[in-house]
Amino acid sequence: MEIERTVTVDQPVDRVFAYLSDFTTTTDWDPGTVRTERVSGEGGVGTRYRNISKFLGRETELDYLVVEHEPDQRLALRGENATLVAHDTMTFVRRAGSGTTAGEGTTVTYRAEFEFKGLAKLVAPLLSPAFKKLGDDAEQGMREALGQLE
Numbered sequence: 001m002e003i004e005r006t007v008t009v010d011q012p013v014d015r016v017f018a019y020l021s022d023f024t025t026t027t028d029w030d031p032g033t034v035r036t037e038r039v040s041g042e043g044g045v046g047t048r049y050r051n052i053s054k055f056l057g058r059e060t061e062l063d064y065l066v067v068e069h070e071p072d073q074r075l076a077l078r079g080e081n082a083t084l085v086a087h088d089t090m091t092f093v094r095r096a097g098s099g100t101t102a103g104e105g106t107t108v109t110y111r112a113e114f115e116f117k118g119l120a121k122l123v124a125p126l127l128s129p130a131f132k133k134l135g136d137d138a139e140q141g142m143r144e145a146l147g148q149l150e
Helices: 013-021 023-029 120-147
Strands: 002-009 033-040 048-055 058-070 074-080 084-095 105-116
Touching (some): 002 120, 013 023, 013 074, 013 105, 105 120
Antiparallel strands (some): 002 105, 033 048, 048 058, 058 074, 074 084, 084 105
C-alpha cells in the first residue's frame, strides 16, 4: 500500500527542508500524529524518532530511522512496529518565482509505502480508503504548515 502527495509552496527549499527534516514537526502537519519525539541523533542519517499516531481510532507507535538525508533534495525514513514497516520519502525541488510570485518556491513530493506483517497483511486491502484519507489530510496539513513558515 502506498500514498503519494505533492505540495507546492512559495517558500525557499532550504526553509522547507529544514522544517520537514525535523520529523517532530509531524505534529504540526499530519493530523494523525499524536506525538513525535527525537530519541537520538542530530537530524541526519541515523537519527531515531518515536512517532505515536492515531489511525482508525487506535493509537500506534512507530520507531523511525533516518536512512537518507540529502539537504534540500531528499529525506527518507524507515518506521517499524510489530505489524508494519513504513518507508517515508520526501523529495524537494526548487522552483523559481513566476507571475505574481517573485520569490523562490518549493515542490515537495511525499511518498509513504506501508508493508504489513503477519495477520495484518490479510486486512491491509480493506484499509485502502482510510489510507487515502490519511494522505489527503496530511497533504492539506503540510500545505498549511509550510505556507506559514517564516
